Amino acid sequence: MQVLALRGHYGQAVEVDLCAPCHLVWFDVIESARLNGPAILELIGHMAQAQSLAHQPLRQQAACPRCRSGLKTVHNRSRWGRSLQLECPKRHGAYQSFAEFLFEKGLVRPLSSADRAALIRRDGHIDCVNCGAPIAGGDAQCGHCRSVPSLLDVARLARALDPEGATEDHPVHATATHRGALQCGACGAALAPGQAMQCAQCGATLAVSRLADAHRQVAVLGPQLQAHAEKPAPHTVARRMAALSADLPRQREWILRMRADTAGRHGGDEDDDELLSWFTRRTNPLRAVFIALLLWWAWWMWS
Numbered sequence: 001m002q003v004l005a006l007r008g009h010y011g012q013a014v015e016v017d018l019c020a021p022c023h024l025v026w027f028d029v030i031e032s033a034r035l036n037g038p039a040i041l042e043l044i045g046h047m048a049q050a051q052s053l054a055h056q057p058l059r060q061q062a063a064c065p066r067c068r069s070g071l072k073t074v075h076n077r078s079r080w081g082r083s084l085q086l087e088c089p090k091r092h093g094a095y096q097s098f099a100e101f102l103f104e105k106g107l108v109r110p111l112s113s114a115d116r117a118a119l120i121r122r123d124g125h126i127d128c129v130n131c132g133a134p135i136a137g138g139d140a141q142c143g144h145c146r147s148v149p150s151l152l153d154v155a156r157l158a159r160a161l162d163p164e165g166a167t168e169d170h171p172v173h174a175t176a177t178h179r180g181a182l183q184c185g186a187c188g189a190a191l192a193p194g195q196a197m198q199c200a201q202c203g204a205t206l207a208v209s210r211l212a213d214a215h216r217q218v219a220v221l222g223p224q225l226q227a228h229a230e231k232p233a234p235h236t237v238a239r240r241m242a243a244l245s246a247d248l249p250r251q252r253e254w255i256l257r258m259r260a261d262t263a264g265r266h267g268g269d270e271d272d273d274e275l276l277s278w279f280t281r282r283t284n285p286l287r288a289v290f291i292a293l294l295l296w297w298a299w300w301m302w303s
Protein backbone atom coordinates (compact mmCIF):
# COMPACT_ATOMS: atom_id res chain seq x y z
CA MET A 1 0.00 0.00 0.00
CA GLN A 2 1.28 3.39 -1.05
CA VAL A 3 0.29 6.38 1.09
CA LEU A 4 0.03 9.52 -1.03
CA ALA A 5 0.18 12.86 0.77
CA LEU A 6 -1.81 15.11 -1.55
CA ARG A 7 -3.25 18.61 -1.30
CA GLY A 8 -6.90 19.55 -1.21
CA HIS A 9 -8.49 22.93 -1.72
CA TYR A 10 -7.11 25.74 0.47
CA GLY A 11 -3.92 23.74 0.99
CA GLN A 12 -5.54 21.08 3.20
CA ALA A 13 -3.54 17.86 3.54
CA VAL A 14 -5.37 14.89 2.02
CA GLU A 15 -4.08 11.36 2.47
CA VAL A 16 -4.99 8.79 -0.15
CA ASP A 17 -3.93 5.14 0.01
CA LEU A 18 -3.20 3.47 -3.29
CA CYS A 19 -2.85 -0.27 -3.77
CA ALA A 20 -0.94 -0.62 -7.03
CA PRO A 21 -1.37 -4.35 -7.84
CA CYS A 22 -5.13 -4.26 -7.04
CA HIS A 23 -5.64 -0.99 -8.95
CA LEU A 24 -7.61 0.47 -6.05
CA VAL A 25 -7.54 3.76 -4.17
CA TRP A 26 -8.81 4.32 -0.65
CA PHE A 27 -10.69 7.53 0.04
CA ASP A 28 -11.74 8.70 3.49
CA VAL A 29 -15.37 9.63 2.93
CA ILE A 30 -15.13 13.04 1.22
CA GLU A 31 -11.49 13.12 0.18
CA SER A 32 -12.13 12.49 -3.48
CA ALA A 33 -14.21 15.66 -3.75
CA ARG A 34 -11.61 17.77 -1.95
CA LEU A 35 -8.58 17.11 -4.16
CA ASN A 36 -7.27 20.15 -6.03
CA GLY A 37 -6.04 20.10 -9.64
CA PRO A 38 -2.36 19.32 -8.99
CA ALA A 39 -3.42 16.54 -6.57
CA ILE A 40 -5.73 14.91 -9.15
CA LEU A 41 -2.91 15.13 -11.71
CA GLU A 42 -0.47 13.52 -9.27
CA LEU A 43 -2.96 10.79 -8.33
CA ILE A 44 -3.62 9.97 -11.99
CA GLY A 45 0.14 9.81 -12.55
CA HIS A 46 0.44 7.23 -9.74
CA MET A 47 -2.50 5.28 -11.18
CA ALA A 48 -0.89 5.26 -14.63
CA GLN A 49 2.34 4.00 -13.09
CA ALA A 50 0.49 1.26 -11.16
CA GLN A 51 -0.86 -0.05 -14.47
CA SER A 52 2.58 -1.38 -15.32
CA LEU A 53 1.92 -4.05 -12.65
CA ALA A 54 -0.15 -7.16 -13.41
CA HIS A 55 -3.64 -6.98 -11.91
CA GLN A 56 -4.28 -8.86 -8.68
CA PRO A 57 -7.81 -9.35 -7.38
CA LEU A 58 -8.27 -7.91 -3.90
CA ARG A 59 -7.90 -10.45 -1.11
CA GLN A 60 -11.15 -11.49 0.58
CA GLN A 61 -9.89 -10.42 4.00
CA ALA A 62 -9.14 -6.84 2.91
CA ALA A 63 -9.67 -4.49 5.83
CA CYS A 64 -10.35 -0.82 6.44
CA PRO A 65 -6.97 0.93 6.73
CA ARG A 66 -8.36 3.07 9.56
CA CYS A 67 -10.09 0.53 11.88
CA ARG A 68 -9.17 -2.86 10.37
CA SER A 69 -12.86 -3.87 10.08
CA GLY A 70 -13.76 -6.18 7.21
CA LEU A 71 -15.11 -4.34 4.17
CA LYS A 72 -18.49 -4.78 2.57
CA THR A 73 -18.78 -4.92 -1.19
CA VAL A 74 -21.18 -2.45 -2.73
CA HIS A 75 -22.03 -2.99 -6.38
CA ASN A 76 -23.05 0.09 -8.25
CA ARG A 77 -24.78 -0.29 -11.58
CA SER A 78 -24.41 2.66 -13.83
CA ARG A 79 -24.60 3.36 -17.51
CA TRP A 80 -20.87 2.66 -17.55
CA GLY A 81 -21.46 -0.89 -16.45
CA ARG A 82 -20.84 -2.61 -13.18
CA SER A 83 -18.58 -0.92 -10.71
CA LEU A 84 -17.48 -2.00 -7.34
CA GLN A 85 -16.77 -0.20 -4.14
CA LEU A 86 -15.52 -1.71 -0.90
CA GLU A 87 -16.85 0.22 2.06
CA CYS A 88 -15.91 0.27 5.74
CA PRO A 89 -19.03 -0.66 7.74
CA LYS A 90 -18.07 2.09 10.22
CA ARG A 91 -18.07 4.62 7.39
CA HIS A 92 -14.36 5.49 7.44
CA GLY A 93 -14.29 5.43 3.66
CA ALA A 94 -14.10 3.09 0.71
CA TYR A 95 -11.84 1.52 -1.87
CA GLN A 96 -12.59 2.51 -5.44
CA SER A 97 -11.16 0.96 -8.56
CA PHE A 98 -9.22 3.38 -10.77
CA ALA A 99 -11.99 3.07 -13.39
CA GLU A 100 -14.65 3.92 -10.81
CA PHE A 101 -12.72 7.01 -9.71
CA LEU A 102 -12.35 8.17 -13.32
CA PHE A 103 -16.00 7.44 -14.06
CA GLU A 104 -17.16 9.35 -10.99
CA LYS A 105 -15.23 12.37 -12.24
CA GLY A 106 -16.92 12.00 -15.64
CA LEU A 107 -13.63 11.36 -17.44
CA VAL A 108 -14.43 8.11 -19.23
CA ARG A 109 -17.09 6.92 -21.65
CA PRO A 110 -17.86 3.38 -22.81
CA LEU A 111 -16.36 2.24 -26.11
CA SER A 112 -18.69 2.12 -29.09
CA SER A 113 -17.90 -0.30 -31.90
CA ALA A 114 -16.77 2.68 -34.00
CA ASP A 115 -14.43 3.69 -31.14
CA ARG A 116 -13.01 0.18 -31.01
CA ALA A 117 -12.30 0.20 -34.72
CA ALA A 118 -10.80 3.68 -34.56
CA LEU A 119 -8.56 2.77 -31.60
CA ILE A 120 -7.28 -0.36 -33.33
CA ARG A 121 -6.61 1.71 -36.48
CA ARG A 122 -4.79 4.46 -34.59
CA ASP A 123 -3.01 2.67 -31.72
CA GLY A 124 -3.12 -0.97 -32.87
CA HIS A 125 -4.56 -2.00 -29.50
CA ILE A 126 -7.14 -1.24 -26.80
CA ASP A 127 -5.99 -0.89 -23.19
CA CYS A 128 -8.02 -1.40 -20.04
CA VAL A 129 -8.62 2.00 -18.42
CA ASN A 130 -8.51 0.36 -14.98
CA CYS A 131 -5.58 -2.05 -15.01
CA GLY A 132 -3.80 -1.28 -18.29
CA ALA A 133 -4.01 -4.82 -19.67
CA PRO A 134 -4.68 -5.23 -23.39
CA ILE A 135 -8.32 -5.89 -24.32
CA ALA A 136 -9.21 -7.90 -27.41
CA GLY A 137 -11.27 -6.12 -30.07
CA GLY A 138 -14.61 -7.79 -29.27
CA ASP A 139 -14.35 -8.28 -25.49
CA ALA A 140 -17.20 -6.96 -23.35
CA GLN A 141 -14.96 -6.68 -20.29
CA CYS A 142 -11.30 -6.79 -19.32
CA GLY A 143 -10.14 -10.37 -18.86
CA HIS A 144 -8.01 -9.36 -15.85
CA CYS A 145 -10.06 -6.90 -13.78
CA ARG A 146 -13.46 -7.21 -15.49
CA SER A 147 -13.78 -3.48 -16.10
CA VAL A 148 -15.91 -2.33 -19.01
CA PRO A 149 -13.68 -1.11 -21.89
CA SER A 150 -13.77 2.69 -21.89
CA LEU A 151 -12.26 5.76 -23.44
CA LEU A 152 -10.62 8.59 -21.53
CA ASP A 153 -11.66 12.04 -22.63
CA VAL A 154 -8.54 14.23 -22.69
CA ALA A 155 -10.38 17.56 -22.79
CA ARG A 156 -12.59 16.62 -19.84
CA LEU A 157 -9.57 15.52 -17.90
CA ALA A 158 -7.91 18.87 -18.53
CA ARG A 159 -11.10 20.60 -17.38
CA ALA A 160 -11.37 18.46 -14.21
CA LEU A 161 -7.82 19.44 -13.31
CA ASP A 162 -8.57 23.09 -13.86
CA PRO A 163 -12.26 23.86 -13.28
CA GLU A 164 -11.53 27.58 -12.94
CA GLY A 165 -9.79 27.86 -16.29
CA ALA A 166 -6.43 29.05 -14.93
CA THR A 167 -4.67 27.30 -17.82
CA GLU A 168 -7.37 27.92 -20.43
CA ASP A 169 -4.90 29.31 -22.97
CA HIS A 170 -3.15 25.98 -23.21
CA PRO A 171 -3.88 24.13 -26.50
CA VAL A 172 -5.00 20.96 -24.65
CA HIS A 173 -8.23 22.81 -23.75
CA ALA A 174 -8.95 23.57 -27.40
CA THR A 175 -9.93 19.92 -27.82
CA ALA A 176 -13.00 20.55 -25.58
CA THR A 177 -15.03 21.85 -28.52
CA HIS A 178 -14.50 18.58 -30.35
CA ARG A 179 -17.14 16.89 -28.25
CA GLY A 180 -20.25 18.92 -28.86
CA ALA A 181 -19.64 20.63 -32.14
CA LEU A 182 -17.92 17.74 -33.90
CA GLN A 183 -15.48 20.28 -35.11
CA CYS A 184 -11.82 20.45 -34.27
CA GLY A 185 -11.22 23.05 -31.57
CA ALA A 186 -7.63 23.41 -32.61
CA CYS A 187 -8.08 23.88 -36.38
CA GLY A 188 -11.86 24.08 -37.04
CA ALA A 189 -12.02 21.06 -39.36
CA ALA A 190 -15.35 19.15 -39.36
CA LEU A 191 -15.24 15.72 -37.74
CA ALA A 192 -17.29 12.67 -38.68
CA PRO A 193 -19.57 11.47 -35.84
CA GLY A 194 -18.19 8.41 -34.05
CA GLN A 195 -14.63 9.21 -35.01
CA ALA A 196 -14.05 12.01 -32.55
CA MET A 197 -10.86 10.53 -31.18
CA GLN A 198 -8.33 12.47 -33.14
CA CYS A 199 -8.62 15.36 -35.53
CA ALA A 200 -7.72 14.13 -39.02
CA GLN A 201 -6.63 17.62 -39.99
CA CYS A 202 -4.34 18.71 -37.15
CA GLY A 203 -3.89 15.48 -35.18
CA ALA A 204 -5.15 16.82 -31.82
CA THR A 205 -5.74 13.81 -29.53
CA LEU A 206 -9.26 13.70 -28.12
CA ALA A 207 -9.62 10.29 -26.56
CA VAL A 208 -7.30 7.48 -25.49
CA SER A 209 -7.75 4.15 -23.76
CA ARG A 210 -4.43 4.19 -21.92
CA LEU A 211 -4.28 6.22 -18.70
CA ALA A 212 -0.57 6.90 -19.12
CA ASP A 213 -1.27 8.51 -22.52
CA ALA A 214 -4.00 10.72 -21.06
CA HIS A 215 -1.69 11.66 -18.20
CA ARG A 216 1.09 12.58 -20.60
CA GLN A 217 -1.30 14.85 -22.54
CA VAL A 218 -2.27 16.87 -19.46
CA ALA A 219 0.95 16.63 -17.43
CA VAL A 220 2.17 19.77 -19.24
CA LEU A 221 -0.42 21.73 -17.24
CA GLY A 222 1.27 20.68 -13.98
CA PRO A 223 3.51 23.69 -13.22
CA GLN A 224 0.78 26.18 -14.16
CA LEU A 225 -1.80 24.34 -12.01
CA GLN A 226 0.63 24.29 -9.10
CA ALA A 227 1.25 28.02 -9.41
CA HIS A 228 -2.51 28.62 -9.53
CA ALA A 229 -3.07 26.49 -6.40
CA GLU A 230 -0.46 28.53 -4.52
CA LYS A 231 -1.65 31.87 -5.80
CA PRO A 232 -4.76 32.07 -7.99
CA ALA A 233 -4.26 33.34 -11.54
CA PRO A 234 -5.42 37.02 -11.78
CA HIS A 235 -8.12 36.36 -14.41
CA THR A 236 -9.74 33.69 -12.20
CA VAL A 237 -9.67 36.05 -9.18
CA ALA A 238 -11.46 38.70 -11.24
CA ARG A 239 -14.04 36.07 -12.20
CA ARG A 240 -14.55 34.99 -8.57
CA MET A 241 -15.08 38.60 -7.47
CA ALA A 242 -17.57 39.22 -10.28
CA ALA A 243 -19.50 36.06 -9.35
CA LEU A 244 -19.53 37.10 -5.69
CA SER A 245 -20.87 40.59 -6.31
CA ALA A 246 -23.40 39.35 -8.88
CA ASP A 247 -24.73 37.03 -6.20
CA LEU A 248 -25.38 39.65 -3.48
CA PRO A 249 -28.72 41.00 -4.82
CA ARG A 250 -29.95 37.44 -5.33
CA GLN A 251 -29.10 36.55 -1.72
CA ARG A 252 -30.83 39.66 -0.43
CA GLU A 253 -33.94 38.77 -2.42
CA TRP A 254 -33.85 35.24 -1.05
CA ILE A 255 -33.70 36.50 2.54
CA LEU A 256 -36.58 38.91 1.90
CA ARG A 257 -38.67 36.09 0.48
CA MET A 258 -37.86 33.79 3.41
CA ARG A 259 -38.82 36.54 5.84
CA ALA A 260 -42.09 37.22 4.05
CA ASP A 261 -42.84 33.50 4.20
CA THR A 262 -42.13 33.33 7.92
CA ALA A 263 -44.17 36.46 8.61
CA GLY A 264 -47.07 35.02 6.61
CA ARG A 265 -46.97 31.77 8.52
CA HIS A 266 -46.85 33.36 11.97
CA GLY A 267 -49.28 36.14 11.13
CA GLY A 268 -47.06 38.89 12.46
CA ASP A 269 -44.01 40.76 11.35
CA GLU A 270 -40.76 39.60 12.81
CA ASP A 271 -38.17 41.88 14.28
CA ASP A 272 -35.40 43.11 12.07
CA ASP A 273 -33.66 40.20 10.49
CA GLU A 274 -30.05 40.02 11.60
CA LEU A 275 -29.08 38.35 8.31
CA LEU A 276 -30.85 40.85 6.10
CA SER A 277 -28.97 43.75 7.65
CA TRP A 278 -25.81 42.34 6.03
CA PHE A 279 -27.20 43.23 2.66
CA THR A 280 -28.76 46.61 3.43
CA ARG A 281 -27.26 50.03 3.75
CA ARG A 282 -27.65 50.25 7.51
CA THR A 283 -24.58 50.12 9.66
CA ASN A 284 -23.72 46.73 10.96
CA PRO A 285 -20.40 46.04 12.71
CA LEU A 286 -20.36 42.44 11.49
CA ARG A 287 -20.84 43.57 7.94
CA ALA A 288 -17.94 45.99 8.29
CA VAL A 289 -15.73 43.11 9.40
CA PHE A 290 -17.00 40.98 6.54
CA ILE A 291 -16.24 43.68 3.98
CA ALA A 292 -12.81 44.28 5.49
CA LEU A 293 -12.04 40.56 5.22
CA LEU A 294 -13.28 40.52 1.63
CA LEU A 295 -11.05 43.46 0.71
CA TRP A 296 -8.07 41.90 2.44
CA TRP A 297 -8.70 38.64 0.59
CA ALA A 298 -8.97 40.44 -2.74
CA TRP A 299 -5.75 42.33 -2.04
CA TRP A 300 -3.96 39.10 -1.08
CA MET A 301 -5.10 37.40 -4.26
CA TRP A 302 -3.91 40.16 -6.49
CA SER A 303 -0.70 41.22 -4.81
Ligand SMILES: [Zn+2]
Pocket (backbone or CB within 6 Å): 019, 020, 021, 022, 023, 058
Ligand atom coordinates in the same frame (compact mmCIF):
# COMPACT_ATOMS: atom_id res chain seq x y z
ZN1 LIG B 1 -4.04 -4.62 -3.00
Ligand SMILES: [Zn+2]
Pocket (backbone or CB within 6 Å): 064, 065, 066, 067, 068, 069, 088, 089, 090, 091, 092, 093
Ligand atom coordinates in the same frame (compact mmCIF):
# COMPACT_ATOMS: atom_id res chain seq x y z
ZN1 LIG C 1 -13.10 1.59 9.24
Ligand SMILES: [Zn+2]
Pocket (backbone or CB within 6 Å): 055, 128, 129, 130, 131, 132, 133, 142, 143, 144, 145, 146, 147
Ligand atom coordinates in the same frame (compact mmCIF):
# COMPACT_ATOMS: atom_id res chain seq x y z
ZN1 LIG D 1 -8.47 -4.45 -16.59
Ligand SMILES: [Zn+2]
Pocket (backbone or CB within 6 Å): 184, 185, 186, 187, 188, 189, 199, 200, 201, 202, 203, 204
Ligand atom coordinates in the same frame (compact mmCIF):
# COMPACT_ATOMS: atom_id res chain seq x y z
ZN1 LIG E 1 -7.82 19.81 -35.69
